[in-house]
Amino acid sequence: MQIAHDILLRSYRSMRTIRDFEERLHVEFATGEIPGFVHLYCGEEASAVGVCAHLSDTDTIASTHRGHGHCIAKGVGVEGMMAEIYGRKTGVCHGKGGSMHIADLSLGMLGANGIVGGGPPLICGAALSHKVLKDGGVAVAFYGDGASNEGTTLESLNLAMVWQLPAVFVCEDNGYGEATGASYACAGTQKARAAGFGMPYFDCDGTDFFAVHEAAGQAIAHARAGHGPVMLHVHLARWYGHFEGDAMTYRANGEVARERAERDCLQKFRTHVTETSLLDLSALDDIDTSVKDEIEAAVKAAKNAPLPEPADLQADVYVSY
Amino acid sequence: MSKKSFRQAINEALRQEMQRDPRVILMGEDIAGGQGGSAGVVDAWGGVLGVTKGLYTEFGAERVFDTPISEASYIGAAVGAAATGLRPVAELMFVDFVGCCLDQIMNQAAKFRYMFGGKARTPLVIRAMYGAGFNAAAQHSQALYPLFTHIPGLKVVVPSSPYEAKGLLIEAIRDDDPVIFLENKVMYDDEEEVPDEPYSIPFGEANLTREGDDVTIVAFGRMVNFANEAADRLEKDGISCTVIDPRTTSPLDSATILECVEDTGRLVIVDESSPRCNMATDVAALVAEQAFDALKAPIRQVVPPHTPVPFATVLEKLYLPDAARIESAVRSVMAYKKAKQDA
Numbered sequence: 091m092q093i094a095h096d097i098l099l100r101s102y103r104s105m106r107t108i109r110d111f112e113e114r115l116h117v118e119f120a121t122g123e124i125p126g127f128v129h130l131y132c133g134e135e136a137s138a139v140g141v142c143a144h145l146s147d148t149d150t151i152a153s154t155h156r157g158h159g160h161c162i163a164k165g166v167g168v169e170g171m172m173a174e175i176y177g178r179k180t181g182v183c184h185g186k187g188g189s190m191h192i193a194d195l196s197l198g199m200l201g202a203n204g205i206v207g208g209g210p211p212l213i214c215g216a217a218l219s220h221k222v223l224k225d226g227g228v229a230v231a232f233y234g235d236g237a238s239n240e241g242t243t244l245e246s247l248n249l250a251m252v253w254q255l256p257a258v259f260v261c262e263d264n265g266y267g268e269a270t271g272a273s274y275a276c277a278g279t280q281k282a283r284a285a286g287f288g289m290p291y292f293d294c295d296g297t298d299f300f301a302v303h304e305a306a307g308q309a310i311a312h313a314r315a316g317h318g319p320v321m322l323h324v325h326l327a328r329w330y331g332h333f334e335g336d337a338m339t340y341r342a343n344g345e346v347a348r349e350r351a352e353r354d355c356l357q358k359f360r361t362h363v364t365e366t367s368l369l370d371l372s373a374l375d376d377i378d379t380s381v382k383d384e385i386e387a388a389v390k391a392a393k394n395a396p397l398p399e400p401a402d403l404q405a406d407v408y409v410s411y
Numbered sequence: 412m413s414k415k416s417f418r419q420a421i422n423e424a425l426r427q428e429m430q431r432d433p434r435v436i437l438m439g440e441d442i443a444g445g446q447g448g449s450a451g452v453v454d455a456w457g458g459v460l461g462v463t464k465g466l467y468t469e470f471g472a473e474r475v476f477d478t479p480i481s482e483a484s485y486i487g488a489a490v491g492a493a494a495t496g497l498r499p500v501a502e503l504m505f506v507d508f509v510g511c512c513l514d515q516i517m518n519q520a521a522k523f524r525y526m527f528g529g530k531a532r533t534p535l536v537i538r539a540m541y542g543a544g545f546n547a548a549a550q551h552s553q554a555l556y557p558l559f560t561h562i563p564g565l566k567v568v569v570p571s572s573p574y575e576a577k578g579l580l581i582e583a584i585r586d587d588d589p590v591i592f593l594e595n596k597v598m599y600d601d602e603e604e605v606p607d608e609p610y611s612i613p614f615g616e617a618n619l620t621r622e623g624d625d626v627t628i629v630a631f632g633r634m635v636n637f638a639n640e641a642a643d644r645l646e647k648d649g650i651s652c653t654v655i656d657p658r659t660t661s662p663l664d665s666a667t668i669l670e671c672v673e674d675t676g677r678l679v680i681v682d683e684s685s686p687r688c689n690m691a692t693d694v695a696a697l698v699a700e701q702a703f704d705a706l707k708a709p710i711r712q713v714v715p716p717h718t719p720v721p722f723a724t725v726l727e728k729l730y731l732p733d734a735a736r737i738e739s740a741v742r743s744v745m746a747y748k749k750a751k752q753d754a
């Protein structure tokens with residue numbers, strides 16, 4: 091699939107933004123200034139970006155506890171996200187949700203989710219809205235290999251088929267659910283699971299933007315055309331602990347270093363566009379510099395932003411009460 | 412006897428009961444950790460906050476089961492195993508995740524004995540973390556003990572210290588009914604003297620951590636510590652409090668609560684769960700109905716607002732009851748004068 095120049099640049103920028111955002115959080119978390127649980131998406135950027143490159147604000151996504159990448163790829167601004175993670179009033183959720191609950195429904199971002207397997211059923215509902223309202227939208231559930239074992243996920247695959255929903259189930263398989271390997275926790279294969287429900291299955295290397303873009307393009311086109319739901323199985327690796335503070339003693343020495351050296355999606359993107367003369371590296375360097383500034387500004391703004399006020403505690407429990 | 416953390420006390424209770432009774436098994440997500448990992452190590456985590464660390468190493472794969480992230484199936488499996496000869500202790504990690512498996516607890520475990528005409532025993536313990544104060548936000552901070560307390564057939568334990576945790580967990584494992592055992596995640600590093608040998612603390616028997624003449628404070632779980640703190644400060648101003656730790660919300664030691672209120676005539680209840688239909692309303696109803704004449708002042712509840720738990724530290728602090736709020740509630744009931752007496 092030929093990818094337009096501007097989409098390539100935008101996608102690279104998105105991936106770089108996610109990387110820098112997460113790397114910076116890793117550093118800031120260690121200072122003790124960031125409260126709560128933080129799950130980093132480093133290493134997995136090409137998945138969110140390769141999928142979301144095919145989506146507009148009309149389309150809906152549901153994310154996971156590891157949600158920063160999906161948010162950025164769907165267009166949520168880093169300043170509001172950073173402020174949210176710092177628990178500030180200027181955060182996208184006014185400091186009431188934090189890292190695990192970043193959402194922006196106006197962008198079709200139905201939220202990160204603290205409940206593993208929380209997203210797939212919601213995405214059936216979002217897909218139902220798209221179908222009934224005939225707005226042409228599709229709904230995409232990102233979920234992990236670990237989440238693939240939740241009853242909610244398996245039931246959603248079935249429901250989506252039964253109702254022939256425009257839903258895309260993106261299984262981001264990084265080989266671990268917390269400290270437990272997928273080889274222990276997942277019986278059978280994702281492919282066979284999809285087949286069991288009669289659902290079309292696509293898979294791709296999730297560290298290769300072009301591979302994700304290609305596979306996601308086909309998967310999403312299928313759902314958008316009204317042919318029913320699909321599964322997209324993305325193979326990738328996480329570069330940090332399950333959450334910040336996890337020493338990862340369950341991973342072999344050198345595993346992460348090898349991933350970083352051999353399967354860095356940004357590096358692979360750069361190599362690909364140079365070899366194929368798609369883009370000029372200097373354009374990418376410019377993006378790198380500009381993203382760096384953007385993240386710096388977001389952190390500075392977050393640190394200086396006002397805290398929520400006492401009245402916020404009781405606000406927004408209901409629409410009316 | 413030695414100083415042990417809340418975490419160690421729970422670990423020790425599990426270990427000693429597993430040594431005593433081969434039918435006691437453990438299951439839960441990452442309760443060992445590392446299975447299927449590339450390092451080839453197991454017992455990498457010992458649970459997300461390290462509470463079950465070492466138990467896999469000691470008891471092995473026949474007794475300690477890491478589960479897929481499939482709460483409905485493994486909690487249900489624990490229920491089924493309990494009904495058929497094992498004594499499982501299943502870890503639900505955060506109690507908020509009960510949303511994924513409530514049927515197996517509420518419609519299965521809790522009801523077997525009654526529905527089956529007294530023929531079933533379901534000696535099951537479900538351990539889970541609860542509570543705010545960790546910036547863990549709305550889906551990882553709830554204090555859901557009233558939810559379980561509401562369901563006939565379940566016993567519900569909310570320990571307030573390492574000593575209490577060990578004795579109550581041993582009791583829970585030996586008990587023949589399904590028990591929900593809730594651990595406040597902020598307390599895992601709290602330390603106190605805990606006996607090395609096994610001991611059990613009976614359910615439905617409240618503990619008085621202070622005895623006083625003026626005000627009765629009933630507090631649950633972590634709130635007992637705040638109540639003690641408030642009572643210490645009030646003591647300096649000559650206000651003496653009885654602090655009741657009911658230990659279990661089901662069964663509830665209503666006799667002790669009523670007796671203490673008869674003695675002091677004033678009641679403050681501290682509960683960190685959402686304020687509608689929680690333990691505070693339950694205890695208030697009990698006392699209003701059965702000790703009305705003893706009351707010299709209205710009952711006061713120190714509870715969070717009717718909102719989900721907020722993320723930001725400033726809001727979470729406002730949300731949670733603390734010693735200062737308990738202190739001012741006690742002062743307000745002390746200051747209360749009945750209109751009739753004024754006239």
Ligand SMILES: Cc1ncc(C[n+]2csc(CCOP(=O)(O)OP(=O)(O)O)c2C)c(N)n1
Pocket residue numbers: 154155156204205206207233234235236237238264266267268332440480482504508511
């Ligand atoms: C219902 C539920 N069970 C357990 C958890 C705790 N938990 C949070 S993330 C996680 C692992 C998820 O693994 P996976 O779906 O593979 O996503 P990854 O972390 O690898 O991105 C677990 C067990 C949870 N948040 N919700």
Ligand SMILES: [Mg+2]
Pocket residue numbers: 234235236262263264265266267268
């Ligand atoms: Mg995973």
